[in-house]
Amino acid sequence: MTHLTPSLTPDNRCPMFVDSHCHLDRLDPATHGGDLAAVLDAARARNVRQFLAIAVTLEDLPALVELARTHDDVVISAGIHPLHRLAEEPSVAAIKDAAERVAAVAIGECGLDYHHLDNHHLDKAAETPPSREVQRERFRRQLIAARELGLPVVIHTREAREDTLALIREHSDPAVGGVLHCFTGDLDMAREAVRHGLYISLSGIVTFRNAQSLRELARRLPLDRLLIETDSPYLAPVPHRGKPNEPAWVVEVAECIAAERGISLEEVAAQTTANFYRLFRAAAPDAPAEVREALRSAGLV
Numbered sequence: 576m577t578h579l580t581p582s583l584t585p586d587n588r589c590p591m592f593v594d595s596h597c598h599l600d601r602l603d604p605a606t607h608g609g610d611l612a613a614v615l616d617a618a619r620a621r622n623v624r625q626f627l628a629i630a631v632t633l634e635d636l637p638a639l640v641e642l643a644r645t646h647d648d649v650v651i652s653a654g655i656h657p658l659h660r661l662a663e664e665p666s667v668a669a670i671k672d673a674a675e676r677v678a679a680v681a682i683g684e685c686g687l688d689y690h691h692l693d694n695h696h697l698d699k700a701a702e703t704p705p706s707r708e709v710q711r712e713r714f715r716r717q718l719i720a721a722r723e724l725g726l727p728v729v730i731h732t733r734e735a736r737e738d739t740l741a742l743i744r745e746h747s748d749p750a751v752g753g754v755l756h757c758f759t760g761d762l763d764m765a766r767e768a769v770r771h772g773l774y775i776s777l778s779g780i781v782t783f784r785n786a787q788s789l790r791e792l793a794r795r796l797p798l799d800r801l802l803i804e805t806d807s808p809y810l811a812p813v814p815h816r817g818k819p820n821e822p823a824w825v826v827e828v829a830e831c832i833a834a835e836r837g838i839s840l841e842e843v844a845a846q847t848t849a850n851f852y853r854l855f856r857a858a859a860p861d862a863p864a865e866v867r868e869a870l871r872s873a874g875l876v
């Protein structure tokens with residue numbers, strides 16, 4: 576696949592960054608005095624110019640729609656997180672209908688999380704997460720909805736490698752693809768996912784002191800399959816660990832990848848931005864004008 580760096584790097588300007596996964600409706604009220612506009616402005620000041628706000632449940636959608644309506648640089652997804660507790664599981668038709676109604680650019684976040692299933696008993700206060708069976712059926716329905724809508728999937732996967740890959744193989748269209756978000760698996764799993772048309776998104780975890788294997792993955796995966804994200808308000812990168820995360824700090828994730836690969840920050844920014852719009856095609860018409868121009872000349876929109 577071609578690298579698009581030069582065309583996305585206007586002279587003397589740092590190219591833009593994209594936060595490909597943030598929970599703008601769940602940001603800590605203490606951040607920037609609870610003022611979301613100020614949070615986004617802090618990110619824009621570092622040239623983070625596109626935000627994909629991710630749904631955790633379909634009930635989030637009204638708030639997310641309002642965010643997208645009031646901010647030109649916010650696009651949204653529609654989906655149900657594997658750990659979210661629901662009284663009733665939405666059908667494929669209901670998921671498709673919800674996604675279409677809100678003009679979602681992706682389905683998710685969806686996926687499988689067996690970690691909390693195995694460990695929730697350690698935390699007596701925690702509610703029982705949905706069972707493996709419920710998670711698999713919920714994920715399957717969202718993969719089918721995504722395939723039928725031609726939308727990419729945003730996938731959360733934790734300690735569920737085989738089941739995640741099996742469902743992707745069975746139900747996901749490699750021509751549409753998706754992303755393994757906040758990836759913490761190994762290189763083999765990442766490569767297997769890439770073979771099925773998926774991108775790998777790295778979060779602030781890649782900056783953590785003990786994340787050597789993730790940094791190795793940041794070096795070894797092809798740059799044209801990587802995305803960057805904050806997953807804010809969770810998982811603030813070094814040197815902000817312990818604070819509520821915010822989209823401005825996606826730059827720290829890009830800096831870490833640049834340092835690992837021995838390339839410029841500009842190249843990481845340009846390539847991950849191109850990757851974002853290549854995957855989330857429905858967001859491309861609203862990209863900043865010079866980015867749209869570059870994408871057009873590269874034949875991506």
Ligand SMILES: [Zn+2]
Pocket residue numbers: 596598629684806
């Ligand atoms: Zn998330």
